[in-house]
Amino acid sequence: MANLRAGLIGLGMMGRHHARVLGSLDGVDLVAVADPGGDRFGVGGDRLLVSSVTELIEQGIEYCTVAVPTAFHEDVALELAEAGVHALIEKPLAHDVPSSERIAEAFEKKGLIGGVGHIERYNAALQQARARVANGDLGEIFQVATRRQGPFPGRIADVGVVKDLGTHDIDLTAWVTQQQYLSVSAQTAYKSGREHEDLVAVVGRLSGGAMTNHLVNWLSPLKERTTVLIGEKGAFVADTLTADLTFYANGSVETTWDEISRFRGVSEGNVVRYAYAKPEPLRVEHENFRDALLGAEADIVSMRQGLATVRVVEACIESASTNQVVKV
Incomplete structure (x- = not known):
């Protein structure tokens, strides 16, 4: 069975940890990373570096971890949902309730798996x-x-x-x-x-x-x-x-x-x-999200829970x- 093709957008303080875990996660290939400010921590290694979620989607990713500032969660999430890409979004799901509702509804409408990164x-x-x-x-x-x-x-x-x-x-x-x-x-x-x-x-x-x-x-x-x-x-x-x-x-x-x-x-x-x-909690979080995508037993924080x-x-x-x- 082929590995899942993953992308990551947001290469700041939290994003660099996501990159480390995704880059070593069994059953997953981190194929590209994105950040409009570039890869200042050098976490992408030799992976393709792009500047937007649109360019990430063009790489044929199956799911994406979103570690951009909270204010941008909705825009990124909705574009991923429209493209049929599953997503694990750093907490909080969005900056307010209406935005969180729109994200949850978009993923449900498309039948996609969406999770929220409540790492604790x-x-x-x-x-x-x-x-x-x-x-x-x-x-x-x-x-x-x-x-x-x-x-x-x-x-x-x-x-x-x-x-x-x-x-x-x-x-x-x-x-x-x-x-x-x-x-x-x-x-x-x-x-x-x-x-x-x-x-x-x-x-x-x-x-x-x-x-x-x-x-x-x-x-x-x-x-x-x-x-x-x-x-x-x-x-x-x-x-x-x-x-x-x-x-x-x-x-x-x-x-x-x-x-x-x-x-x-x-x-x-x-x-x-x-x-x-x-x-490591972050690794356990990613393992559970991977397993959910593969249809295995998993415990993820759903978008409805993130909305709550x-x-x-x-x-x-x-x-x-x-x-x-x-x-x-």
Whole structure:
């Protein structure tokens, strides 16, 4: 069976990583790359370098990874859909809900496979958490709390921290819990002199009754990527920087010390840090998209799921501007 013919448009900070993985992915030939600004990182090697998605399509590609700035997602995606080319589009799917809807509808109309690059889903810590939550290891989920903070990345210019970093936490929360957002309340701040927000705090309610809160910023010298899931049997702490998952069990040992035994909540039990394989999330993402194209079992972030995340993001921005709780 011949390898899939792949293209890549966008050769910036994220695009160069896509090029590295696509260039070494079994069953795939990266036949051409595109960027109107050229290949400044030299990631294309000896592959054909063109300047537009039109020229990429002319190379007979079967699918394309889109890593251009968010503002250009719609134009690129719609041209790929019209040409019958499957696409994996970096998150967020598009800069707003109407654009995201048009992209999803275009791919559905053509019967094409479209995916969104929410890479955190493929982090081993969250893959483990998702499987263990589905297995009932935490019982009912009460709360999901995420912290995603660090210095400002110079590569981001066209969106704020909600649409860039915040989309990770919104998507992973819905995916790990298998619950949808019902409402959000958010506050944002503008501290770095840019037109877009660089700090957000979000409180949300999920369809299964769980509460969620997200603290996201580009203002901290400390880089942190932490997800805490609290349930009736204990808590999971996922660190996606190290891909570690730790389980804090509720205690089951009777407390005889009077002063402590008056406490009516849970107590501390065993603590376990799980051992498992930790493959590169970006490679796992591409492997799943390749398998989906080949008709094999795969777990991709569909465009409809990507659209749902954009809806929540816009609800967060609306909430911050109106100072009200917004239903999703």
